[in-house]
Amino acid sequence: MSQTDLDTPSLPQNSAAPEPVVAPDPCVQTQQARLQSAILLLLGLGLFCALPFVLSIGSVVFLPPVTAIVLTIVLAPAADRLVRLGLPNMLASFLALLLLIAVVVVALSLILQPAYDMVDQVPAMARRVTLRFAELRSNLAWMNDINRQIARMTGTATMREVVVATPSVIEQVAFATPSVLIEVLLTFLLTFFMIESRIRTKRRLLFDRHSFGASVRIARVIRAVQDRVASYILTVAQINLGVGAIVAGGAWAFGFAAPIMWGGLAFVLNFLPYVGPLAMTALLTLVGVGTASTVALGLLPALAFLGLHAVEANFVTPSILGARLTLNPVSILVSISYFSWIWGALGALLSVPILLTLTALVDHLGRPNLVGFLFGEPLFQPGLIAQDDLRDPDDPALMSDDAGLPVRPHTA
DSSP, X not given: OOHHHHHSOOOOTTOOXXXXXXXXXXXXXXXXXHHHHHHHHHHHHHHXXXXXXXXXXXXXHHHHHHHHHHXXXXXXXXXXXXXXXXXXXXXXXXXXXXXXXXXXXXXXXXXXXXXXXXXXXXXXXXXXXXXXXXXXXXXXXXXXXXXXXXXXXXXXXXXXXXXXXXXXXXXXXXXXHHHHHHHHHHHHHHHHHHHHTHHHHHXXXXXXXXXXXXXXXXXXHHHHHHHHHHHHHHHHHHHHHHXXXXXXXXXXXXXXXXXXXXXXXXXXHTTSTTXXXXXXXXXXXXXXXXXXXXXXXXXXXXXXXXXXXXXXXXXXXXXXXXXXXXXXXXXXXXXXXXXXXXXXXXXXXXXXXXXXXXXXXXHHHOEEOHHHHHTTOOSEEOXXXXXXXXXXXXXXXXXXXXXXXXXXXXXX
């Protein structure tokens, strides 16, 4: 035996050769991805259906934080400007919140007091409206005869009306006042602490990431959400202020009592797309027909408001907001109905800001491909903005936050 044979280790005769690595089957991977997407879609639908019941039952717990988040997004730019002027962060946050409280108190005093005085006149106006429409119905008596003949032919019996005693408005307000005060106080406290801690929260979200790409994406999401929600609310508030001023002038011209109240109602209700203007038109129709001498004169204020709303909704608002803040009308109506079902009037006011926030998140994280999923495509596709996260590391959103403090994450 040679020296080479002694130096070379010999393998056992019964040792098995290593198994070749088998590449995964693309069809199996596709089926697994489809199964995971289907499970995720079913979980999402279940969450969407179950969430209203959870949020409505726990409105005392969930409504103040959601409202505080929306108010924080709106008030953060004002606090940042005060910080740039040299004020401490805590004082700037308190002044921004105090400004909001002052605006709310002034608006409520201008709207609620005249509206409370007008409540006593509602029964009289309702009787006048009934008389007006009774006159119109008398002119169409032949239609009533046809209805009676159809009722006799079909044998429809006259149903008795059952009146159920319900608590009065005063009793409902008395029962609801303690919980409402607690929720309002909790909302303002949460808003103050969220505004005061906004800079620390941004730094923590950016610096605690292990990946620079994740920090870039988080910074862009924060900037997009704040820009969309704050820009929308502040811009729409300015537009609604002009609408309220015009409505107040029109109410004064038509001889309505408390024209400032009507302007305030138009300002508030115009925050609800489609639903608010319809409610304002109904109120103007009720008061106009109930106070005017004829039905035609009573309908003039409502028709004038509809003309003003048509100009504002089709020309003024789209030209100012632009395509960046334009939302699908179907998604707006679904959002209003969804959150008004959960949280009532306040939920309806929060519906559009919540929809804008979700839209900004979806644009960065990926939009669900529901239609393509039915035909075999992936459920989620990367968002168009998310695909460019690593292409521009010098994004201004990473260089400084809204208060002018550097927040660019370390890349070392």
